[in-house]
Every structure is written in structure tokens, then in C-alpha cells.
Amino acid sequence: MTENAPTDHPANAAVSAGDPRFLTQDDLTVDTHQVVGPDGSYDADDVPDLDAEQFRDLYRWMLTDRVFSRRMVSIQRRGELGTFGSTRGQEASIIGSAYTLQPEDWLYVGRAWTPMFMRGVPMEDMILFWRGIEEGQQSFAEHNSQIAISIGSHLPLVAGLAWGMDLSGDDAVATAYLGDGATSTGAAHEAINFAGALGVPALFYCQNNQYAISLAADEQTGANTLAQKALAYGMDAIRVDGQDVLAVYEAVSEARERVREGEPVFVESVTYRLDAHTTSDDPTRYRSDEEVDAWEQHDPLERYREFLKSEGLWEDVDHDAIVDEIEAEFDAALEAANEFAEREIVEIFAHVYEEMPPELQRQYEEFVDLLDRRPEMCDFIEQRPKG
Amino acid sequence: MTENAPTDHPANAAVSAGDPRFLTQDDLTVDTHQVVGPDGSYDADDVPDLDAEQFRDLYRWMLTDRVFSRRMVSIQRRGELGTFGSTRGQEASIIGSAYTLQPEDWLYVGRAWTPMFMRGVPMEDMILFWRGIEEGQQSFAEHNSQIAISIGSHLPLVAGLAWGMDLSGDDAVATAYLGDGATSTGAAHEAINFAGALGVPALFYCQNNQYAISLAADEQTGANTLAQKALAYGMDAIRVDGQDVLAVYEAVSEARERVREGEPVFVESVTYRLDAHTTSDDPTRYRSDEEVDAWEQHDPLERYREFLKSEGLWEDVDHDAIVDEIEAEFDAALEAANEFAEREIVEIFAHVYEEMPPELQRQYEEFVDLLDRRPEMCDFIEQRPKG
Amino acid sequence: MQATIVEAVNDALHTEMAADDDVVVFGEDVAESGGVFRATDELLEEFGADRVVDTPLSEIAIVGAATGLAMYGKRPVAEIQFSGFLPPAFDQLVTNASRIRWRTRGELTAPMVVRMPYGAGVRALEHHSESMEGAYAHIPGLKVVAPSTPHDTKGLLLASIRDPDPVLFMEPKRIYRSFREDVPEGDYEVPLGEAAVRREGEDVTVVSWGSMMPATLEAVEELDADAEVVDLRTISPLDTETVVESVKKTGRAVVVHEGPRSNGVGGDVVARINDEALMYLEAPVERVTGFDTPVPLLSMEDYYFPHPPRILDAIENALAV
Amino acid sequence: MQATIVEAVNDALHTEMAADDDVVVFGEDVAESGGVFRATDELLEEFGADRVVDTPLSEIAIVGAATGLAMYGKRPVAEIQFSGFLPPAFDQLVTNASRIRWRTRGELTAPMVVRMPYGAGVRALEHHSESMEGAYAHIPGLKVVAPSTPHDTKGLLLASIRDPDPVLFMEPKRIYRSFREDVPEGDYEVPLGEAAVRREGEDVTVVSWGSMMPATLEAVEELDADAEVVDLRTISPLDTETVVESVKKTGRAVVVHEGPRSNGVGGDVVARINDEALMYLEAPVERVTGFDTPVPLLSMEDYYFPHPPRILDAIENALAV
Numbered sequence A, B: 001m002t003e004n005a006p007t008d009h010p011a012n013a014a015v016s017a018g019d020p021r022f023l024t025q026d027d028l029t030v031d032t033h034q035v036v037g038p039d040g041s042y043d044a045d046d047v048p049d050l051d052a053e054q055f056r057d058l059y060r061w062m063l064t065d066r067v068f069s070r071r072m073v074s075i076q077r078r079g080e081l082g083t084f085g086s087t088r089g090q091e092a093s094i095i096g097s098a099y100t101l102q103p104e105d106w107l108y109v110g111r112a113w114t115p116m117f118m119r120g121v122p123m124e125d126m127i128l129f130w131r132g133i134e135e136g137q138q139s140f141a142e143h144n145s146q147i148a149i150s151i152g153s154h155l156p157l158v159a160g161l162a163w164g165m166d167l168s169g170d171d172a173v174a175t176a177y178l179g180d181g182a183t184s185t186g187a188a189h190e191a192i193n194f195a196g197a198l199g200v201p202a203l204f205y206c207q208n209n210q211y212a213i214s215l216a217a218d219e220q221t222g223a224n225t226l227a228q229k230a231l232a233y234g235m236d237a238i239r240v241d242g243q244d245v246l247a248v249y250e251a252v253s254e255a256r257e258r259v260r261e262g263e264p265v266f267v268e269s270v271t272y273r274l275d276a277h278t279t280s281d282d283p284t285r286y287r288s289d290e291e292v293d294a295w296e297q298h299d300p301l302e303r304y305r306e307f308l309k310s311e312g313l314w315e316d317v318d319h320d321a322i323v324d325e326i327e328a329e330f331d332a333a334l335e336a337a338n339e340f341a342e343r344e345i346v347e348i349f350a351h352v353y354e355e356m357p358p359e360l361q362r363q364y365e366e367f368v369d370l371l372d373r374r375p376e377m378c379d380f381i382e383q384r385p386k387g
Numbered sequence C, D: 001m002q003a004t005i006v007e008a009v010n011d012a013l014h015t016e017m018a019a020d021d022d023v024v025v026f027g028e029d030v031a032e033s034g035g036v037f038r039a040t041d042e043l044l045e046e047f048g049a050d051r052v053v054d055t056p057l058s059e060i061a062i063v064g065a066a067t068g069l070a071m072y073g074k075r076p077v078a079e080i081q082f083s084g085f086l087p088p089a090f091d092q093l094v095t096n097a098s099r100i101r102w103r104t105r106g107e108l109t110a111p112m113v114v115r116m117p118y119g120a121g122v123r124a125l126e127h128h129s130e131s132m133e134g135a136y137a138h139i140p141g142l143k144v145v146a147p148s149t150p151h152d153t154k155g156l157l158l159a160s161i162r163d164p165d166p167v168l169f170m171e172p173k174r175i176y177r178s179f180r181e182d183v184p185e186g187d188y189e190v191p192l193g194e195a196a197v198r199r200e201g202e203d204v205t206v207v208s209w210g211s212m213m214p215a216t217l218e219a220v221e222e223l224d225a226d227a228e229v230v231d232l233r234t235i236s237p238l239d240t241e242t243v244v245e246s247v248k249k250t251g252r253a254v255v256v257h258e259g260p261r262s263n264g265v266g267g268d269v270v271a272r273i274n275d276e277a278l279m280y281l282e283a284p285v286e287r288v289t290g291f292d293t294p295v296p297l298l299s300m301e302d303y304y305f306p307h308p309p310r311i312l313d314a315i316e317n318a319l320a321v
Ligand SMILES: Cc1ncc(C[n+]2csc(CCOP(=O)(O)OP(=O)(O)O)c2C)c(N)n1
Pocket: A110, A111, A149, A150, A151, A152, A178, A179, A180, A181, A182, A183, A209, A211, A212, A213, A273, A277, D028, D057, D059, D081, D085, D088
């Protein structure tokens, strides 16, 4: 039984008389963690403790992210994909955070695809996903991860996954990526507060990429930062420069450590979506070329290259060779995806319940029979292997 | 078009290096506004500028609240009411806030009934409401007010009402009362953020009475205070001692002024529900007698009486006579409510749409016909005029 | 053991929590206070604060966290305090719980139960009286169960907790305590998806479930004909076969439910009879339902849901043609 | 003027915003970018930032604030970007919008419109393809409209904005741009609650609405019999009379819709025919619907919703008995 003794009551605690004081966000100082400045400068003491291979790994993954987005946009333009949401500009934010996660951690992402590859998901399966082939998500699931399409809807699941880890005493964390837009949803609010109230190992990683489709982040909420939203949940927060992969890595590593100890943490990563929201979006309707150009100057890969040069690690990086390798990986994945076998009709019906109920079985059989009897159905339906 | 120039980007703004700094709620100092201390002491300079009649008015309304709760609980026990939620202990919190509102303001309450009387709703209609007679709510609506039963569900409406005021250029505010429990709902979150993002004249008044049925406020959220939740919305907040009617009055007055200027404000009033959640609740299952006894020592009426005595206003207050008047008002209201005429069957069907659609009309006619043909229906249904 | 429906709920929870450590019970006021209807009484004392948890006032998070727990391998049993407070969590049912298996081709599943008392007639406030199974049963991937007896309540709840798919378990709160019957101690299941024939008869088939069963059985007692009474027990997936076989025998049917008529489950039952037994029908299928209105506040709520004379009237109509 | 369905939406909004200063349009991405389908194009430019507003990503608040605005005397037209994102706001429809008039005995009302594109077939991601009118039409107090032609779209949307009660306006996005037809300039209304007979016929009645109308009409063209085609236009309240009169004439009926079959609107149509025209039926009413599954992701989504041969097959079945 919790005691709400009146000794805790403000009547007996710190009170203020005089004019009522408004608590405002000016009462807060929200720092933004940074290791490498935009000009590439940094203090050697601040650099996270990674070895040369890990430093190069980060670069390779960021490059993977960039190349993957470029290739996906391009095959979409060729009509080989339904739609796609590029992550260009967010590579440091995505890779620096995902690099901290362990295989046994759970990961539910918003705009962040490469973390799946980092967990072992074949690139091919990501192409399948964007082609609207359910097997993509099956593959993600095999690696303790999922992509959420309904914005904010995944946060309660992540609270539940974290709770499951806590109950099982597992040494892992459940991580949710979310966007600036997602912070306005009721689902996100209830889930983050729930995780905070229950004290379960959930890590909320918010990529503030400045836009929710056309809505600028400063119209999404009156709050100056998204990090400060954590205080509403009694959860600690870190705000980090999302164009600085080392800062992101360090911030999320520290956050993850706390989370493992049972204290959920919220991280805001300040970044920018350089491309359109998806291939169906025309960003010129809501933002200026100047704005985009200015952000191009904060390219996370370039900043990190400066760092690698300063550390003398750049010499060992054969950028072009890496790009070629990633392109080749993508080519192979695309080829494999193109050969994905046409699925049986039963796929539509089979996974709704463990056992198909009689009415569904009937619908399935009738449909198979119809396709058989009415070959002209083929004029209207075909599997779109390319989305 | 909003410019998210990279000059605003943390890369160019205040950044912190070294270890990532966690933003925590310890970074915040949340004062609690108080005018009259628990022992009745106060600083004359801090007393809000009200005249003697107004000071006495506050007392009368607090007493109304107390007597009304007592009488309602007692008639419920006699079987003359479905259920009822007492407000004992929260009188200062309820009256101090509602006293600031103007008739053209809109008011959507949670646990707070007397504010309806303050707006001119006859007590009789509040009895009807608790007896499950829809005309109670009609009466509230005539006075720009409503009671929300589904916790948190009213906050989006209040955001909309405030937006309507803003669009019409009306000099009024839309006020939502909510409980500590309501702060955990998705509806409250979306609505408060929405009001903050749009900048509409909404006043969110949160009575933290320490419980949501059996759940203690400190298990509702990890946040130390509810006031600090406002920072998540970029909204200013005041935390006030809810047992101190003058502090509440002053805090909400100032808040309302800001709101009128188009800046929504969130107020947390720290108070305590001394009675059961409703007449169906057994609070001994989740809190100790000692806790309740200790809070009884913070009776808001007693504290205010000390103030009135110090001001020399108590002599003019005939406490017993006021109680008698309120009891008489309640008696008359109860008598009137008892005489509320039995309603026609059409009341069930008439107000669903402006015009009854054919199917509904058919259901209505068939039902009337049935009641006619099957008088034995009366063994199963009767209007319960007393809930 | 003799038990009421709500006692059977409690007994099922005790039974399964003892049998399976993965079962976790949570919701608003379920732990310390044992639930507003005492359905979760003594669970906290017996199984401890890790497995019986009072949550914040957050229906979205309750249903969503249940789904996440289930994905992680737990067997969550979440309570929604009243059926009128499930709508905030509708999206979690539609978007997540019902689709996890489908979305991942069975790689992940959501074996979870959301329990809630439903229906009118307990003299409560607005939003405490809803019967919206018509909407929930329209969600592919979600099972919807509504027991009407203590025996079935325990057996169906045990089956629901063990079911590999998400189950919305709607408890008929008006009859939570209206009668006791013999309920076996310990473990047994009443399978999901199977209706029960409560009474065999030749002249007319009366289909009902949950809160409406006692009134239906009472009406049938008054009838000058021989009615067969089918208790659906599971609303989705619905046991078409039992209904259709009965109608083929009797040639006449009446469906009785508490929720609104339009787009209610009654219409679906009529459509299934139409599909498979139309030519056996000697009269239109009668629907006896709540009205297409919100449930009146408590003073007139008894007008809303069907009572024996209204049910009897409809059965007689069906027999009169 | 020749217009597509989505252009007709846009035209209706322009028309009514010009005629009535109380009309406010809002939602995600409706202002600056003119809506993801350009349904709200040029409204910001013409009516200004006070009346055309981009909101935060908050479906609950969008629908709830629409209700509050309507209670205050405005005429809000809120957009939900895709029908798959209405479920988070289900509670605001059930608990508030549909009940304000009822709760206050008409003292307050909620004359508001929630517009949303619905249905599959535009090669989008999960949750962008839903047809859940079966659930929404179960909410008493809420009207549900689904136009199928540009002319009706404009007239129904104008009528919906002016309607004294809340309207869920479901726009058939698969056919948003699939054809143009003559749409009158300026003001006119198509009344809510009235079905249209798209084609008169004697042999069989085919009932459909919204996104399924073109396929239905195409199927009927292939038919070796004389079909009468009824376009419901309003799903709730449903125009039973037009359907029943037609079935009384033809003796046979088929209902075609895109949403899942179980507890879908099709079942309700069958039940209404059962109620009033059973004895006229010469064959079971056929239902041609989406399956009781989530809409497949885009690679197989075309399998899900009915196509002309499937509709034709069902009509022929209905005629064969
Ligand atoms: C609940 C819901 N509403 C609307 C949408 C349509 N939509 C897709 S992405 C998006 C914006 C998301 O913004 P943010 O959360 O910042 O993520 P970002 O795309 O910037 O990574 C919207 C409105 C959706 N997917 N889900």
C-alpha cells in the first residue's frame, strides 16, 4: 500500500508565496551532446572507446544506409517498388544508435532500415518488404525486430516487450525508434508513461528529422525540444546531435546501460530528412531549397570522414571499394528478390489464425474454385512481384 | 513555410561534449503556490484582491460542495441514487478554480459538481444527472458545461471548443478539469499538445487528488509532479496547494488571464479525495486509515476559516445558517427531482439524430406497440426515477 | 464447487496462474483492490506483485502492452474495466493484436486475452453499459467470446488464455452474480468456436449468447411450442454449422442480442442462415436486439435490452407465419 | 465541369468554404501540401491559415477537436489521411461525436464531417487499404457515407457538411481518378440516406457502394440477364426501402462490398431483405466481399477485393437457383 502521507503534501514541503510562479520551459537547459563539431573538430578525450575496426564499421554501415536509400529510390522510379522512404541525411542518427544494440535486444523501428541488416536480416528481405511481400516482416521477426507503419502504434508493444524481458529477467532492452510526428500520438504517450511507471527496460529513440511529412517539428508541438517530453514521464533523456555518429553512439550506449538496469530512457536525436518523405511526396510544397541546401552542409558522412582522417583511419578505408561491395550486395539482393517465388493463394488466408476457422476456410476454397472456373480473373489480378 | 535552418541546428547552437548529460527531473524546481499555510498563517501582501463578500462567497461555495457531497452520499445509501462520487477534501481545489470562470467560458469537468451550481445550474438537475436522467446534462449544456465520464475523453473536445473561441474571436476560455488518472490517457496527451501547438485558449486544470480509484498518483506516472508534464507541450504550468482556496483562486485567475491572451496553461492542484471513489468503492482495500486521518488535518474549509478569522470576516459568517440554507436548497432540489415526470418512450430514440431515420422510427414504433400488446413487460422494465 | 459467473472468472484466473507461470494479469485496479467487480480478487496475494499489476489509466497501453508481452512469450490477461472503455484501444486490436501473426507469417504471435464486463443493467453511469461485439467481431484475426454460464465462463476463459490467438473475452456483467451452478474444480476447457445447444426443440431455433441467455431461456419457457436454443458462446469465429443445422430442422429462427441492431451480430447470423438454409426458412428470421441508440442512462436503461416478453413476442411472430 | 472523384471533393470544399465562413478544414498535411491526394489543394491559398490548418499527428485530437468545434457552432471538416488511421480515433466517434446531441437532449450538436480515403488498390503500405464501414456503421448517432461518382461525391459532401449530425465520409480512393464526369458548378446537394438506382432491371438486384461500384457495373454489363443496380451511397442510415422494393421486384439479390464479410454491411443488407422481403426471395442473397483477413500487402492486394468476374459469378449463382 502506498502511503500518500500529508508530510509529502506541499503544505509541508517547499512552497512559494508571492505571485504564483509559472513553470516554463525556460526553466530548463537542454544540452545537445556532440563529440565531433560540424567542422570536424573534436576533443580526443570525448571520443568513445571503440577500436579501429569498429570506427570503420560505423562508416561502412552509414555508407550502406546511404547506398541502400539511393538504390531503392532508383528502382522505385523504374517501377520496381511500390513506394520507399529514404533515410538520406539520417545515417549517423540511425547507425550510431543501432550499433549499440545487441542481438537479444528487441528493435521496433520507424524510419530506419539498415539496423535490420546490422541484425542479420538479408537485404533481399527488406526489398520484399517494400514490395509488399509479407515474408519481409517474417525475416525481421526472426531477428527480433519489426517496422511500424502506423505511426506511434508500436510504442505500446515495445512497452510490453520490455515488460516481458523484465519478467523473464533477461539481460536485454526493447528499443523503439520513433519520429518527431510520433511523439504527438496517444499511443506513444500512454506507452512511454506506462514504461516509466512500471520501470521496464525500454529505450525510446526519437529521430527528430524536422518533419512529419509536411509538418515542421516546431508545429508538431509547442515544446522547444522533444527530449524534454521525457520529464512528463519521469524518465531521463539525452538530446544528441544526430549528424554526429560518435555522439549518437555514445549517448545511446549510455542510455542502453541505464535501461538494462531497469530505468527507461528517452533519447532525442536531432537530424534531418534530406530526401522526400516517400517517393510519393513532393517536398518542394512545404520547404525551401535553401533550407535543404543548408542541411546538406551537415552531411553526417562527411563529418565522420573528417574524424576518420584526423584519427589516421581514413587511409585504411577504401571508400569506392566499399560502395562497390554494397552495390554488389544490393544487386544480388535485388536479383534474389526478383526471383521470389509466386505465392500460393493460401498465403492470404493462412496466417490470420493458427487454425483456419470454418468460414475462412470456406472463403478460401470458394476463391480457389472461382479462380479455377473464371480464368478471366487473371485480367484483374496478378501478383505484383515488384510491388 | 517554416524554415528549419541549420543555424538552429544544435551543431551550431549550445552543445555539450564530455559525457552525455542526462536531462532529469532533478533539473527542475517545481514550486507549489500557497497563500495560507496549514496552520492558517499567511502574509497579508499575498492575499488576492477580493472584497469581503467575495471572501464569504468562497466559503459559502465550499460549504455547498461539502454539504452537497454529504447529502448525495446519504441519499445514495438510502437507495435514492445510482452511484455518486464525493468531492470531500477537494472543496478548495474545486471552488477556488471555478470562482475565476466567467459565464461565457466553457467548462468540462471531471470530479467537480458545484461549479455547475456556480454557473446557474439548479441543484435538482445535478441530482437528475446522478439518477441517470439525461435532462441533467441538458441543463449543464445550457450553461456551457458538461461532465465527462470517460476519463480523458473530453480533453480533445475542450481543445476544439477553445479553437472555436479563437476562430470567433470570443473573449472567453475553454476549461477542462481532469484528474491525475486522466493525465495518462492518450486523449489527454493529444489534446493538450494540440492546444499548445495551435495556441488556443484552453485551460487545463488538473486536480491531483492522489488517487485514480485505487491507484496512487505516484504509480500513475514516474513524473514527480503533474505540473511538469506541461513542459512536454511547451505550455506553462502552475502547481498549487489545492487545500488553500486563495492560492487556487489566485493561480487559476492568473492562468486564465494568460489563456485569454491565447497561451494555454496547465495547472496542477495538489489535493486529496477523503471519501471513497464512488459509493461503490471500498477505499480501505488500498489506503490506510492513518493516511486518511492525516489528510483530514488538511481540511480546506478549516484552513480557510482560520484565514477568515484572521481577517475579521468570520464574525459575519453564520456557518450554521448557511448550512441550513444549503440543506434547505438540497431538500427542495431533491423534492423537485423526485417529482421529475416520467418520460415518454420516445426519449430513448428522439435525440440520436436531428431527424429519426426510418429504421430507428420503425424500432421505436415496434417497441411502443410491443409495450402496448405485452403489458407483462412492466414486470421487467420501469423507469427508475431515483436511479 | 458452486460459483457465479464472476466467481468462475476468478477461479479460472487462479487456476491458470497456478498452472502457468507465464500468465500475467493486469489492468486498472485489478491488483490491490481486486477489480471493481472483484473478478481478480486474491490474485495479488497469491501470485505476487510481479504477475498481478495495477496499471496507469491507459487503455491503449494496456492492450498494446498485452500484445507486446504475448509476442515475447508471456500469456497476458488484461482487464478493461468496462466495455465502454475499450474503444480507446480499438486501434491496438485492429492494428497490432489481430495482425501480428499475419504480419510475420506466424513467426510472432499474440496469445493474449482482453477481459471486460459488458452490457447494461447494473445502474452505472454512461459508458458502463455497452455491447459492441458487432464492431469487434468485424476485426479479422481477433476472436470474440461471450459466456453465459459459470461453467462455460471458466472453461472458455481457460481455453482463451491458452488459445494461440488474441481473444476478446466479454463477460456478461448483468448476470455476473445472478445465479450459481456447479463448476468443476481445477482444469477443464470449453473449446472456442463451438456453440452449445441449451435446449433441444423442433419448432423454432433461438440463437443468443452472453448476457441475453437467461432472458432467452425464460422466454422459451413461456412458449407454447418447442424451441431449440443455441448459445453461440463464441461470436467470432462463429459456429455457423450448429446454427444452420438447427434451422434446417426447425425452419424458423430468432436471434437475440443486447447490442444495437444495425450492423450487429444478429444481421450476420441472418446472413449465414440465408447462405446455407434459406430454402428451409418458413418465416423471416426475427431479430430481438438493443436499439440503434446509445444505451439510455440508468433511469431508462431497462427499456433498452430485450426482456422475456419481447423475445417471446418475436418467437411467436416467427411461428405465426 | 468535368471532374474526377477527388476533384469533386476539392470542388465541394471550395464551394462550401466560400459559402459558409464557419467551415474549417484540417488534418495532417492538408494545408501547405494540399493533402497527400491533393483533395484539399489550394484551400490554404484561397481561405487562409485560420480556416485551413495542418495539425499535429494526432487522430484522437483531430476527431475530438472537430467535435468540440462543432459543439461551438463551427462546421469542421477533418481529414484522416487514410482509413487505416481512423481506429485511434474510434473512441472519439463512439464516446463523443455520435452522442453529443443525445447526451444533451439536443442542446448541443456535432455537425461535423470526418473525410477519409478508404479501400485497397493504390499500392501503398500496410494500414493504407482498409474498408471498415461495417464497424463504423454500428455506431448509433454516426452517419456513414460512401460516394461512387464525382457527381455524388460533391453533392453528398455538401450535404454532409450541412448535415446537423456527424458524418463519416468515406472516399473510394482506388477510383479517385479513374474517371471524369460532369459535375455541376456551384451548389447542389445529394441527400443523405437515399440510395440511387444506377440501372433498372427485372431479374436480380445488385447492391453496392463506393469503391465497388465500377466493378459491379462492369460485371452487370457482361450479364445475360437484366440486373437492377442499387448504389447505397449512404451506409448509415441505410435506405432499406429502395433495396427492399427492388428485391420484391426481382426476387434475387447480390451485395458487393470491399470490407471483410463477417459482420460486414453485407450481412446487414441481407438481414433487412430477410425482414421485409424474405418471401419474395427465389434464391439466397449472395455476398461478394473482401475476405475475413487483413488486406494483403500490396503484392497480393488485388486478390482481396471483388472484381467483375467474381461479381458476375455471384450474380449468376443467384440467378441459377
Ligand atoms: C497513425 C498514423 N497517422 C498518419 C499516418 C500517415 N503518415 C505516415 S508517415 C507520417 C509522418 C510521420 O512523421 P514522423 O513521426 O516524424 O516520422 P518520419 O516520417 O519523419 O520519419 C504520417 C502522417 C500514419 N502512418 N499513421
